[in-house]
Amino acid sequence: MENDRAESGSFRDRQNQVFYRDGGVFRYLSVQAAAEWQALAATRFFKRRMDEGSLVETQAVEEPAADAGPWAALLRHDTIPFISYPYEWPFGMLKDAARLSLDLLDDALSEGITLKDASAYNVQWSGARPVFIDIPSFERLKPGAPWVGYLQFCRMFLYPLLLQAYKEVPFQPWLRGQLDGIEPTNFAHLMSWRDYLRPGVMTHVVLHSKMQTSYAEQSGDMRRQLKTAGFNRTLIQSNVRGLRRLVGGLTWQAAKSEWSDYAGQNSYEAADRDAKMAFVRTAAQSRRWTRVWDLGCNTGDYSRIAAENADYVVAMDADPLCIERLYLKLKAEGNRTILPLVMNLVDASPGQGWRGQERKTLAERGKPDLVLCLALIHHIVLRAHVPLAELVESLAALGAALVIEFVTKEDPMARRLLQNKQDDDADYDLPHFEKYLSEWFQIDRRQPLASGTRTLYFATPRTGR
Amino acid sequence: MTPIKIFLGVALFWLGSASEALAYLDPGSGSMLLQLLLGGVAGVVMLLKLYWHQLLAFFGIKKKEASDETPGAPDGE
Numbered sequence: 083m084e085n086d087r088a089e090s091g092s093f094r095d096r097q098n099q100v101f102y103r104d105g106g107v108f109r110y111l112s113v114q115a116a117a118e119w120q121a122l123a124a125t126r127f128f129k130r131r132m133d134e135g136s137l138v139e140t141q142a143v144e145e146p147a148a149d150a151g152p153w154a155a156l157l158r159h160d161t162i163p164f165i166s167y168p169y170e171w172p173f174g175m176l177k178d179a180a181r182l183s184l185d186l187l188d189d190a191l192s193e194g195i196t197l198k199d200a201s202a203y204n205v206q207w208s209g210a211r212p213v214f215i216d217i218p219s220f221e222r223l224k225p226g227a228p229w230v231g232y233l234q235f236c237r238m239f240l241y242p243l244l245l246q247a248y249k250e251v252p253f254q255p256w257l258r259g260q261l262d263g264i265e266p267t268n269f270a271h272l273m274s275w276r277d278y279l280r281p282g283v284m285t286h287v288v289l290h291s292k293m294q295t296s297y298a299e300q301s302g303d304m305r306r307q308l309k310t311a312g313f314n315r316t317l318i319q320s321n322v323r324g325l326r327r328l329v330g331g332l333t334w335q336a337a338k339s340e341w342s343d344y345a346g347q348n349s350y351e352a353a354d355r356d357a358k359m360a361f362v363r364t365a366a367q368s369r370r371w372t373r374v375w376d377l378g379c380n381t382g383d384y385s386r387i388a389a390e391n392a393d394y395v396v397a398m399d400a401d402p403l404c405i406e407r408l409y410l411k412l413k414a415e416g417n418r419t420i421l422p423l424v425m426n427l428v429d430a431s432p433g434q435g436w437r438g439q440e441r442k443t444l445a446e447r448g449k450p451d452l453v454l455c456l457a458l459i460h461h462i463v464l465r466a467h468v469p470l471a472e473l474v475e476s477l478a479a480l481g482a483a484l485v486i487e488f489v490t491k492e493d494p495m496a497r498r499l500l501q502n503k504q505d506d507d508a509d510y511d512l513p514h515f516e517k518y519l520s521e522w523f524q525i526d527r528r529q530p531l532a533s534g535t536r537t538l539y540f541a542t543p544r545t546g547r
Numbered sequence: 548m549t550p551i552k553i554f555l556g557v558a559l560f561w562l563g564s565a566s567e568a569l570a571y572l573d574p575g576s577g578s579m580l581l582q583l584l585l586g587g588v589a590g591v592v593m594l595l596k597l598y599w600h601q602l603l604a605f606f607g608i609k610k611k612e613a614s615d616e617t618p619g620a621p622d623g624e
Contacts, residue, residue, distance in 0.1 A: 233578040285585060293577030304576040308583070311593040317586025324585060 090439035091203075098218040099153070106321045107161050108143070109322055110153035112220065118221040125160045127189035130218075135208065136163070136182055138215045162215060163394040163421070164373065165447045167204040168238065169258035170423040170431060172406035173246050173334040174413070175212075177252070179205035180239035182212045187229070191315045191322070202238040203262070209394075209419050210412035226309025228257055228316045233294075236286055237263030240329065244287070245272070247332040248280055252402055254424055261435050266291040278495030282328045337406045354531045356537060358487070359387065361438060361529050362454065365485045365540040366391045375450040375482075377427055378458030382408040382420065388454060389419050396450070402427035427458075428466040449480045456538075460489040460496040465541040471518045480524035488515050493535035512537065 091098035095114035131137040139160035187197045199217050204216035241264040242253035270291035362384050371392040376385040379397035389395045408422040435441045462468045525542035530537045583590040
């Protein structure tokens, strides 16, 4: 149909195609995929998992249109509020996505179904709840077939988690740097003798890497041989359950400790904090918002206020530890409306993959109608050296209303940033900030805080600019 | 990890080293084979059946045959 828009990240699997129509998410299935869908839809676990919300709500639509080409069936999926990628998740989110993938595979195997891949991109989020979205990944298990996704699971889930848990190295830049995840051979090179003794390393990393290299040329033969040898689903389940225990036991040490000293870290005083809460609440209550971006969300307190009057809030911070803590809290609360993401605004997720379109920039995934930018501006201008006017212009480009806090150079936090460096930002002051802001926005409300170094603004985009 | 698994893992590694390989081709055959080792007792038994002749040859119990370059089908017992 004319108004159908194909999803640019959906092309690897030739058996289906995701597209958007009138705000809904649809998926065409080939003859083969349609048969697999029939088999899946008849299982008990499928209905149970969909009811509990860990599988995306999916219905078969009556008939594909006559002009649908080679497609045999059409599915409609519930819309995921905001697409995110594994390189934007903290440790706990990748871990929970891994657990969901393994649990679904285990469930499926018990009913003769398997998952034909194990991509981390198959998991999305509804707030702090993981949702598996790639329905055509389920197919009937062929007799004697191994778990084809095992290697992919290691690359996209297990190695990144081990990297953080065993080596204290953030995995996000690695997953962003290579969309297929970390190669067994490369990861094995990172392991020390001490690591060899840690759970999972000898088998899933060292031996896996060696065997990947040694047996690389015997692919065709190997499947046949496994089948002849009597390979069956109980072997896959044994591996899957072992991985489930391994992943379940992984922890990020830093996230376990240091919890207490975080909330009280802000320099502004309690009085400022209450006033700020009230200001954000009044701004948020001025209307109902579809999508809020909280940039530099820290503990997520303001995301929560915004969520009172918004359908969905994307809470972003460059600090993975901040986001990990926010995620764990939201998860414990069963939150479905706040999505915590690791995101550095001055090094934000790019468009990448095939044609730079497979994985998208933030704005391409859904612009906000309200942006919170609190206690952030001094980091971006004074530390990351983005010119003030440029920052304001980039926020204006989002076309959203804005709650922003200006922090003067006299503020203790700003002073700390400038302590050991030359101050090149002559225009970093309140009059210039208001001038830049007024070029793009209409300032609806303005409130200096009691500390004297911080001012809050609620601004709406000027129409006709 | 049980001692038998470690033993088999090391043996597999040595056997596999016989063939020249380019890792970037990556058809995942090593991953497939490893799944036997990770598949519990039943998997280990299958692995032994698959590689029995080569294991014997490796430990000098049986003379290595030309056809042993790639693992053969299991014994038809």
